[in-house]
Amino acid sequence: MSKLLKKPVKLALVQLASGAKKTKNLENARIKVLAAAKEGAEIIVLPECFNSPYGCDYFPSYAETLLPSPPTAEQSPSFHALSAIAKDAKTYLIGGSIPELDTKTGKYYNTSLTFSPRGDLLATHRKVHLFDIDIPGKITFRESEVLSPGNKVTIVDLPEFGKVAIAICYDIRFPELAMVAARHGCFALIYPGAFNTTTGPLHWKLLAQARAVDNEVYVALCSPARDMGASYHAYGHSMVVDPMAGVLVEAGEGEEVVFAELSGEKIEETRRGIPIYGQRRFDVYPDVSASGVRFEDEASEVKS
Ligand SMILES: O=C(O)CCC(=O)C(=O)O
Numbered sequence: 049m050s051k052l053l054k055k056p057v058k059l060a061l062v063q064l065a066s067g068a069k070k071t072k073n074l075e076n077a078r079i080k081v082l083a084a085a086k087e088g089a090e091i092i093v094l095p096e097c098f099n100s101p102y103g104c105d106y107f108p109s110y111a112e113t114l115l116p117s118p119p120t121a122e123q124s125p126s127f128h129a130l131s132a133i134a135k136d137a138k139t140y141l142i143g144g145s146i147p148e149l150d151t152k153t154g155k156y157y158n159t160s161l162t163f164s165p166r167g168d169l170l171a172t173h174r175k176v177h178l179f180d181i182d183i184p185g186k187i188t189f190r191e192s193e194v195l196s197p198g199n200k201v202t203i204v205d206l207p208e209f210g211k212v213a214i215a216i217c218y219d220i221r222f223p224e225l226a227m228v229a230a231r232h233g234c235f236a237l238i239y240p241g242a243f244n245t246t247t248g249p250l251h252w253k254l255l256a257q258a259r260a261v262d263n264e265v266y267v268a269l270c271s272p273a274r275d276m277g278a279s280y281h282a283y284g285h286s287m288v289v290d291p292m293a294g295v296l297v298e299a300g301e302g303e304e305v306v307f308a309e310l311s312g313e314k315i316e317e318t319r320r321g322i323p324i325y326g327q328r329r330f331d332v333y334p335d336v337s338a339s340g341v342r343f344e345d346e347a348s349e350v351k352s
Contacts, residue, residue: 050210050235050311050312050313050315050316051233051312052210052211052233052234052235052265052312052315052316053209053210053235053236053310053311053312053315054208054209054210054312055208055209055312056309056310056311056312057090057091057209057309057310058087058088058089058090058091058307058308058309058310059089059090059091059092059093059236059266059268059288059307059308059309059310060084060087060089060091060092060093060305060306060307061093061268061269061270061286061287061288061297061299061305061306061307062077062080062081062084062092062093062094062095062270062305063095063270063271063272063273063284063286063299063302063303063304063305063306064076064077064080064094064095064098064144064272064273064303065272065273065275065302065303066095066097066098066099066100066101066272066273066275067101067275068100068101070099070100070110070125070126071125073098073099073100074099074125074126074129077094077098077099077129077130077133078129078132078133078136080303080305081094081133081134081137081139081141082133082136082137083305084137084139084305084307085137085138085139087305087307088307089139089307090139090140090209091139091140091142091206091209091212092137092139092140092141092142093142093144093238093240093268093270094141094142094143094144094240094270095144095145095240095241095242095270095271095272095282095286096144096145096158096216096217096240096241096242096270096271096272097110097144097145097146097147097158097242097272098143098144098145098146098240098272099126099144099146100146100147101278101279101280102242102272102278102280102282103279103280104189104190104191104193104194104195105279106147107147107156107158107194107195108147108149108156108194110146110147111146111147111148111149111156112124112125112126112127112146112147112148112149113148113149113150113151114127114148114150114159114161114172115150115151115152117169117172118169126143126146126161127161127169130143130161130163131163131167131168131169132167133163134163134164134165134166134167135163135165135166135167137165138165139165140162140163140164140165140170140206141162141163142160142162142212142214142238142240142270143160143161143162143163144160144240144270145158145159145160145175145216145240146158146159146160146161147159147195148174155195155196156194156195156196157174157175157195157196157197157198158174158175158178158191158195158216159172159173159174159175159198160172160173160174160175160202160214160216160240162204162214164206170204170205170206171202171203171204171214172202172345173198173200173202173214173215173216174196174197174198174199174200174345175191175195175197175198175215175216175217175218175219176197176198176199176200176201176215176216176219176222176225177197177218177219177221177222177225178191178192178195178197178218179191179217179218180192181247183246183247186246187244187246187247191218198345199342199345200342200343200344200345201213201215201225201228201229201232201341201342201343202214202215202343203229203232203234203343209235210233210234210235210312211232211233211234211235212234212235212236212237212238213225213226213229213230213234213236213237213238214238214239215229215237215238215239216239216240216241217239217240217241217242217243218241219239220237220239220241220255220256220259220269221251221255223258223259223262224336226259226262226263227262227263227336227337228336228337228341230262230263230264230265231263231335231337232337232341234265235265235266235310235312235315236265236266236267236268236310237259237260237263237265237266237267237268238267238268238270239267239268239269239270240269240270241269241270241271242271242272242280242282242283243271243282243283244280244281244282244283245274245281245283247283248282248283248284248285249283252269252271252283252285252287253285253287253289253295253298256269256287256289256295257289257293257295258293260289260290260291260292260293261292261293263291264291264292264315264318264319264322264324264325265291265315266288266289266290266291266308266310266315267288267289268286268287268288268289268308269285269286269287269288270286271283271284271285271286271299272284273301273302273303273304274301274302283301284299284300284301284302285298285299285300285301286298286299286304286306287299287306288306288308288310290310290314290318291314291315291318291319292314292318296308296309
């Protein structure tokens, strides 16, 4: 038996087409997740900002309150919808992300919620690295004008399988976060994400393969479907990459659900063949995963 992934698992990425109506997005997510569960998926992932259009202008009006946890249905319809979907699907559900307002501090976050097959909240990840870029003539985006960053690495134990790390979109550009998670025993790094038509073609697959090859783990990226009528054009191309950096599955641009089988043996085989885990030279450079890593949020109510 593999130490990292106790048994093979079928993962589904739901590349959802989200529009302006939150209730419709939640209902669509429900239909697609239940259908993926029927196909045998045991871990199902939704995209970044799956319940709203993506963009700084939308965060405040779509934001929901998650604390104190559990929130009421009025405070967070998405929390309750995701919990019910996971319970009805009887699968783990990594609920993409939603805009969150912490009413105590007045701060907004881009937040991912993970639920168990019984509908219990297992983890909350607030996007750690905010998407602030400026590529003249192409794309300027400043999440930090509205959002605040999260401040922890999020690792979730799925007892019958093993551990996964959850991070959001721009977080994938930071190899330290992935490295820390992988070195703490995750079999997969899962990123709900909404790249765009400028950086997507250049970096989406490259980053998925880079994080996989750096760490010899599975990497899964789940995007919204592309909507050319929206103000932000998501890249699509949700994908799962294996520990050897091979692309197992890649969606197109429209609404689609893709599946991949993950096995612990593939991780072991990769690490036997290219044994970097025993070859690191911490006498030459420091082990960044060894100390100073934060796994708990400062706000103690935010579940790790
Ligand atoms: O890193 C990129 O190019 C895109 C990131 C992004 O879209 C996001 O963080 O939402």
